Amino acid sequence: MYRKIAVPVDLFHADQITRALDVAADLAGHYGASLHFIGVTAETPTAVAHNPAEFAQKLEAFAAEQGKRHGVAVSGTARTSTDPAVDVDKVLLRAIADCGADLVVMASHVPGISDYLWGSHGGHIAAHAEISVFVVR
Amino acid sequence: MTEDNRNEEETDALPEPEGATEIIDTDYEVGQDNISPRIGPFGLDIHNPVFVVSGLVVVAFVIITLAFQNAVGPMLGDLRVFLTSTFDWFFLIAGNIFVLVCLGILVSPLGKVRIGGADATPDYSYLGWFAMLFAAGMGIGLMFFGVLEPAYYFATPWGDQPLSGQLGIVEGELVDPAAVEAARLSAMAGTIYHWGLHPWAIYAIVALSLALFAYNKGLPLTVRSIFYPIFGERIWGWPGHIIDILAVFATLFGLATSLGLGAQQASAGIGFVFGIEGVDESVTFAVILIVVITAMALISVLRGLDGGVKRLSEINMVLAVVLLGFVILVGPTMLLVGQFFGNLGAYLSEIVALSNPVGRDDDGFRQGWTAFYWAWWISWSPFVGMFIARVSRGRTVREFITCVLLIPTVISAIWMTAMGGTAINQMIEHVTDSAVYGYVVEAYVPELSLFGMLSELPMATVTSLIAIVLVMVFFVTSSDSGSLVIDTITAGGKINAPVSQRVFWVIFEGLVAAALLIGGGLLALQAAAVSTGLPFAIVLLLACYALIRGLMSEPR
Numbered sequence: 001m002y003r004k005i006a007v008p009v010d011l012f013h014a015d016q017i018t019r020a021l022d023v024a025a026d027l028a029g030h031y032g033a034s035l036h037f038i039g040v041t042a043e044t045p046t047a048v049a050h051n052p053a054e055f056a057q058k059l060e061a062f063a064a065e066q067g068k069r070h071g072v073a074v075s076g077t078a079r080t081s082t083d084p085a086v087d088v089d090k091v092l093l094r095a096i097a098d099c100g101a102d103l104v105v106m107a108s109h110v111p112g113i114s115d116y117l118w119g120s121h122g123g124h125i126a127a128h129a130e131i132s133v134f135v136v137r
Numbered sequence: 138m139t140e141d142n143r144n145e146e147e148t149d150a151l152p153e154p155e156g157a158t159e160i161i162d163t164d165y166e167v168g169q170d171n172i173s174p175r176i177g178p179f180g181l182d183i184h185n186p187v188f189v190v191s192g193l194v195v196v197a198f199v200i201i202t203l204a205f206q207n208a209v210g211p212m213l214g215d216l217r218v219f220l221t222s223t224f225d226w227f228f229l230i231a232g233n234i235f236v237l238v239c240l241g242i243l244v245s246p247l248g249k250v251r252i253g254g255a256d257a258t259p260d261y262s263y264l265g266w267f268a269m270l271f272a273a274g275m276g277i278g279l280m281f282f283g284v285l286e287p288a289y290y291f292a293t294p295w296g297d298q299p300l301s302g303q304l305g306i307v308e309g310e311l312v313d314p315a316a317v318e319a320a321r322l323s324a325m326a327g328t329i330y331h332w333g334l335h336p337w338a339i340y341a342i343v344a345l346s347l348a349l350f351a352y353n354k355g356l357p358l359t360v361r362s363i364f365y366p367i368f369g370e371r372i373w374g375w376p377g378h379i380i381d382i383l384a385v386f387a388t389l390f391g392l393a394t395s396l397g398l399g400a401q402q403a404s405a406g407i408g409f410v411f412g413i414e415g416v417d418e419s420v421t422f423a424v425i426l427i428v429v430i431t432a433m434a435l436i437s438v439l440r441g442l443d444g445g446v447k448r449l450s451e452i453n454m455v456l457a458v459v460l461l462g463f464v465i466l467v468g469p470t471m472l473l474v475g476q477f478f479g480n481l482g483a484y485l486s487e488i489v490a491l492s493n494p495v496g497r498d499d500d501g502f503r504q505g506w507t508a509f510y511w512a513w514w515i516s517w518s519p520f521v522g523m524f525i526a527r528v529s530r531g532r533t534v535r536e537f538i539t540c541v542l543l544i545p546t547v548i549s550a551i552w553m554t555a556m557g558g559t560a561i562n563q564m565i566e567h568v569t570d571s572a573v574y575g576y577v578v579e580a581y582v583p584e585l586s587l588f589g590m591l592s593e594l595p596m597a598t599v600t601s602l603i604a605i606v607l608v609m610v611f612f613v614t615s616s617d618s619g620s621l622v623i624d625t626i627t628a629g630g631k632i633n634a635p636v637s638q639r640v641f642w643v644i645f646e647g648l649v650a651a652a653l654l655i656g657g658g659l660l661a662l663q664a665a666a667v668s669t670g671l672p673f674a675i676v677l678l679l680a681c682y683a684l685i686r687g688l689m690s691e692p693r
Contacts, residue, residue, distance in 0.1 A: 043530055043630050047167045050160050051254065052353025082260050084633040086441030
């Protein structure tokens with residue numbers, strides 16, 4: 001039913017989105033689909049990476065690790081944004097459309113982290129993506 | 138000497154470049170000192186001492202200024218005069234060093250270093266980049282001083298002429314034509330000197346340093362990062378906190394005072410165009426303008442860097458070009474074109490004399506204008522520099538210096554020639570009957586000088602309206618980019634802090650401006666902001682050293 005599942009991830013809070021990652025992996029196993037991890041970074045240095053190139057490497061490593069753990073095929077896209085606090089949803093939607101996925105699985109509000117994080121993003125992506133979106137709460 | 142020895146040790150400890158850039162290896166993680174309190178529905182992500190201390194200091198300062206303005210105002214005013222008249226030589230020398238360092242880097246092999254590493258590509262087109270750096274850094278000053286400054290040097294009898302040059306108009310009479318031409322050239326050269334290589338070199342040094350240490354070295358995008366080669370790991374402690382707090386302080390007060398004074402200017406212009414008596418005196422009207430400007434800035438920051446700040450800067454640039462083109466076309470076009478090259482020549486031939494720090498007798502010009510301007514540019518440099526840095530990724534250092542130093546200097550010269558040159562031509566033609574003479578010499582009403590010049594050109598109402606809109610939009614573009622900068626510094630270099638924080642800073646800035654406008658004390662605070670110029674000048678000289686060391690360890 002699904003061939004490619006897009007999974008937007010925030011590498012800084014990767015430990016707090018394990019539920020969404022597990023759901024995505026289960027679905028991938030069930031349908032024989034591949035997982036496509038999407039990460040958005042600022043171009044300035046962040047806690048995750050000194051620069052976008054390093055971020056892309058870390059995302060790739062993260063994807064490979066997930067693939068090994070769950071035994072599914074994986075790939076990844078790293079995108080940059082000049083103003084991620086405002087533009088991250090826009091960048092994510094474009095990356096989702098570009099990667100040719102037919103399902104999005106993403107974490108929603110993670111308690112204990114400031115409001116802007118993936119919580120509201122899940123809702124925004126669900127409202128605007130052209131494909132099915134599975135928001136994991 | 139001990140300072141130098143320490144520098145050697147610190148920089149020797151840096152790793153050799155491998156790969157696209159030389160990342161500085163530090164244990165500091167961006168945002169590690171941040172706290173995430175929740176206030177009502179708003180989650181925050183702020184740098185602990187920097188946000189809290191700068192917030193409290195700003196509030197305390199506003200209260201003290203309002204409560205004791207009669208005592209504090211003159212004191213700060215005196216402090217400013219003391220600093221610019223005692224340390225004028227230091228400001229002039231520092232300014233010259235900044236220009237020489239920039240030009241040196243431009244022609245040296247260091248110019249080949251690319252900001253963001255060898256493979257980085259620019260985020261913004263030349264036009265968008267340019268629009269943003271002008272709108273943030275200088276626009277509003279060009280509107281205010283474009284007519285005022287050249288006209289002032291040309292005709293006011295208060296002894297502030299560049300290099301003690303002659304006046305073009307003495308006691309309401311034109312002097313002989315050769316002396317008029319000499320006075321005109323001297324006035325234009327002095328003005329272009331203040332808006333040319335030197336101010337842009339100050340911005341360029343700060344911007345290039347910040348861009349280098351963030352995009353190439355991987356340190357957080359905040360002012361303290363520049364000083365890593367000097368202070369090492371201690372930069373993440375109090376030395377760094379103090380630098381960042383000073384930067385926030387200079388940015389917020391620089392912006393708030395400009396916002397307050399700009400609102401007064403804009404209301405004077407509105408009163409002038411619509412013939413409304415007393416609007417320029419009305420604090421209420423100025424506060425309404427601050428609310429409007431703040432609301433526009435708020436929309437702009439909520440739309441983000443690309444959707445808000447950049448777009449507004451581009452609109453701004455189009456309007457400025459329309460106004461400039463109009464003044465050039467309806468004025469004596471060929472005369473202005475000829476004068477442009479003459480002015481640029483006069484600037485270049487007098488730049489050495491104008492920037493000479495010692496043995497001069499033009500105290501009014503050197504201390505009252507040059508040293509004041511240098512202190513003012515330096516106090517704005519953390520803000521403008523940080524904003525320019527953020528939008529300059531992917532450019533080579535050579536491209537950067539050409540576009541942040543050389544081209545803006547030429548544009549400033551064109552602007553001054555068109556605005557100031559037209560005003561001086563009007564004064565030469567009509568002498569005491571010209572509106573500019575009335576506002577600059579007879580009764581000193583500087584905020585109306587631009588409108589006076591426009592009033593003698595065709596379609597004065599339309600162009601004056603464009604000018605008012607431009608003044609306001611320039612304020613919006615300074616206010617929104619300034620808020621982004623303060624937000625980034627107070628979030629420890631994170632540019633993805635919650636949007637509610639930038640909303641807070643935009644509103645806070647408007648509130649500070651309004652409070653000072655209502656309570657008085659805008660000028661006192663401006664004096665305070667300018668007074669930060671001296672410590673910052675020293676800080677920037679250290680930055681020159683750090684910048685060159687940093688560039689030398691990058692792959693070229």
